[in-house]
Amino acid sequence: MKYSKYILPVVAFVVLVWMCLPENMHVKFQVQKSKVDFTIQPLSINLNLFGWTIKKDFRTKLGLDLKGGSHLVFEADISRLKAEDTNDAILASRDIIEKRVNLFGVSEPVVQTLRLGKTYRISVDLPGVEDVSQAVGLIGQTAQLRFMEIGSADGKIATNTPLIYQLTKYTGLGGTDVKKASVVFDPQTGKPQVSLQFTAKGGELFGTVTERNVGKPVGIFLDSFPISAPVVQQKITEGNAVISGNFTTEEAKQLSVSINSGALPVPIKLVEQRNIGPSLGATEIQKSVVAGAIGLVMVLLFMVGYYGQLGVIAAMALIIYGLLSFAMFRAIPVVLTLPGVAGFILSIGMAVDSNILIFERIKEEQRKGKSFDIAVRLGFGRAIDAIKDANITTLTVAFILFNPMNWEFLPQFGMVRGFALTLAIGVAMSLFTGVVITRRLIDLFYHAPGGKK
């Protein structure tokens, strides 16, 4: 069983490569007469073990700057809130915004709250969304749905006042009484409408409201804007209502999403927006990937040129390191941005450093006349102190920059955090490869000059 020690590493390596394969890569070529045509996909796990479902797709998630999309920042108007309620209100708003964005079908949105001194902000990243105005409209709606009736019961208001100004009394029926809103089409005109299905309590309330307003208009207001004011024909007890405004299908859909996700407890206003075209991202990423690959090849050539056989081992360790880190990015998953890629590149540099440190120490021990075996053991031992201290310092810095507790006095912005996260993963992986993998590879492949080992 001479080769048995190779089996496990080879299997592990194959799985690792599988996790890191490119997505949807079409391979088509011809070897003499047999045609090869298939699509490469990375590993995708979908297991059902003893009732536990494990589902994992190893795919790269790209950030806004690489994929294109919109970045919006809203500021909340908290002037009307009590200080102790503010935090809850902001968090609730965040959840509602996330719900709206999800209902609208944006993939992988990132919604975060930011607190800057006394102002509260909510940032929304929408990868793939290029039409900002639509997104702003959807998110920014506070969606306070209210049913209003005519203010004074005796109808003394001058009859020439426009109808909507007469509807000043809140009936007590609002958005919270709605169980579900959906888009329907008027069977007669084919126009889109929003149908409301009330909760049990809401249905009852709607019954009493319509009963006392037979022959009179009841207004439906959204954020104090009238949408429609139909005249009640009879008492409605089924617990359903229809809002028919002059909607387009899109508008009706937005309105139903807003009502379904609930009202925002605070009014918000747009303070920042960035719209990044995907083509910009695509060329940037392509150029940088090519440049990175060329840089990496140069590094590997340098290592092999300078350290010979040990350099070949370092090159192997580095490739494994690169694959490991990339698999981690996909497994967590980390949303990759340009600064994130930069953090990764920096950590590659530090991984190379670990290898160089180890080799220099081994050489040093060999110069002292130690045999190779002992030199490797001592060299590793000596180098590990420096590697450990240097990497722990970097990890400390990355940790503070990442701001895991989301403290308001530290950066809460995606860019610095993305950088810190990939740097931390990269450094942790480099500690692992430097200590475990390089050592293993030396055991497996290195043969001391002169054949003795």
Added chain:
Amino acid sequence: MINFLKYTWLYSLISALVILSGIVSIVTFGFRYSIDFVGGTNLEYSISPVATKDAVKKIVDGEKINYSSLEITKTGLFLKSKPMDEQQELRLRTRLQRQLSAKVSIQRFETVGPVLGRETLQKTLIASLLATLGILAYMSFAFKGFNFAFAAILAMIHDFLVVIGTYSIFSRFFGAELDTMFVTAVLTTMSFSVHDTIVIFDKIREYFKYEGKGDIHHLANKALTETMVRSLNNSMTIIFMLLALTLMGGATIRFFVLTLLVGTVTGTYSSPFIATPILVWLEQRKKKS
């Protein structure tokens, strides 16, 4: 063994020259601030078919947009201005479309309020001060002494000054802008600087352990001689990587990578030639007192 410490005066002179010219540049030229810091709008259009520069410029001027720079290229336009809202943007776009009878599409449309920039800077500053304290604490513990940590931090401040000084020069002559990417690069440089210093200090710590705290001058020279090859090799590999990215990478990250390059060079340089002499000086002072 090479007596590296003999030339401490030369290292100080080089560092002083670089840092001084940087500071002079910061004082006289300052920085070009990106919209991350001052607030405003970046707007980039691609226009097809191609229009003449004059025609495009006339339309933009006609819209009374308060722009600070306007670049009209073969494929479109790029302008920076005071904050623009969506209506203004839409108006400009429709007007360009109508009058040039061309297809105009948005490549980039960013509007940032200026407050964000100052907030980012303040928070990042607090974060780096905290990180410095963290480094001080960890190194004092790992090296069982305050002098190592202190020397490493001073070298880090040296690198910080070199990087911001050179960036001001880049800013003046090549149009580099101070943005959040730059802040990231500075933070990277600072952590790299300490990382690099620790490797040399580790060697000195080892000599302390085996040979006792004898002649610190001699031990430091010995450590420098032993680690010089690894320092050079290591920096070389990082420089290869960054050089490839600077020359061939995308334009948005060019100055970012360039800053990292400067940071790597000064980070490597400061470990043997700034941090080590400071450590030797501190240790000698401790002995005398």
